Amino acid sequence: MKIQNITYLSIGTNEGNKVKNLQNTIQLIEQQIGNVLKISAIYKTPSWGFNGNDFYNICIKVGTSKTVENLLKIILNIEQQIGRERTNSSEYQNRKIDIDILLFNNDIILSEKLIVPHPKMLDRLFVLKPLEEIAKNVIHPANNKTIRECLAATTDSSKITLIKDTLKTTIPFTEKYNYIAIEGNIGAGKTSLAKLLSEEYNAKKVFERFADNPFLPKFYKNKERYAFPLEMSFLADRYQQLSDDLAQFDLFKSFIISDYYIFKSLIFAQINLTKEEYHLYRKMFDIMYKEITKPDLYIYLHQNTDRLLENIKKRGRSYEQNINADYLIKINKGYETFIKTQENLNFLIIDVSDKDFVKNKLDYIYIKDKLNNY
Structure with a gap:
């Protein structure tokens, strides 16, 4: 901190x-x-x-x-x-x-x-x-x-x-929002951005525990066999983490940043599950979704497919290296549909396809300006 x-x-x-x-x-x-x-x-x-x-x-x-x-x-x-x-x-x-x-x-x-x-x-x-x-x-x-x-x-x-002239200051986003969720496709940079913002603004962090999921490496080797247990385990983990972590914070006094939102579970499930599996999954999701605190601002980081593949290769997770462009395109379309159909969420879409906000200070400032002026 x-x-x-x-x-x-x-x-x-x-x-x-x-x-x-x-x-x-x-x-x-x-x-x-x-x-x-x-x-x-x-x-x-x-x-x-x-x-x-x-x-x-x-x-x-x-x-x-x-x-x-x-x-x-x-x-x-x-x-x-x-x-x-x-x-x-x-x-x-x-x-x-x-x-x-x-x-x-x-x-x-x-x-x-x-x-x-x-x-x-x-x-x-x-x-x-x-x-x-x-x-x-x-x-x-x-x-x-x-x-x-x-x-x-x-x-x-x-x-x-x-x-008589007066000057104005921008109201910082930390004073406008208590809870921000950052989302995006695989390799979009959501965790990197969440870390940068949480460190600079002393935010409470809620980061997804994807690395602890034992089904994830197996899923990338055999999607048909492990899609349903993977998506169910992710849903359960996300629900438990958000319920536990957000309950520890005072949402009116704490500034909270999360690198995911539970609705991503539904986006990935639509892509990975069969029709029958998804129907069962959706029943469980709807029960849990009602209980989850909604963010004040939902940030979606858009990256083009080539850039996503480049980022995935750079970070070097072995089980992700066989992800193909078609799979990423489906996920992007899933997020686009989600954004269009959710009337009660406050969305900010930032295209970071030509940005490197981790290494380039001006790109990071660009994102902060988007947040402050939104």
């Missing part, structure tokens, strides 16, 4: 479309650093330390799992993405964006690259005024005074003007 750190950042801009610069910066911070928990109003102030355009300044509160060292690296990258061009000059200059770490938890950090709390924050009204708006009772760890007291004590008498 990753530790959640709280950091306060100061953001300023005096070039181009200033409001847009600030909004774009907030979006990149949400994507790359963590949840933006609070945003101050925008304050206009004269350039500080040099003759230049007026600045628009804000402060934000961010929850992040990043270390302060990684936070600094990402901030420098975000500044570059927005369009800041750094020079070797030590003099203050106009800039499209400027992001400073003001506070990081209650830490005092003295290093070659970074000093926290920011050494000049107490002398700058354009920092203290927006910071006081969102953190008035937060204690400055160096002087042991609240930010409100620091603002009252500052000697900076610069003119500061409130701007």
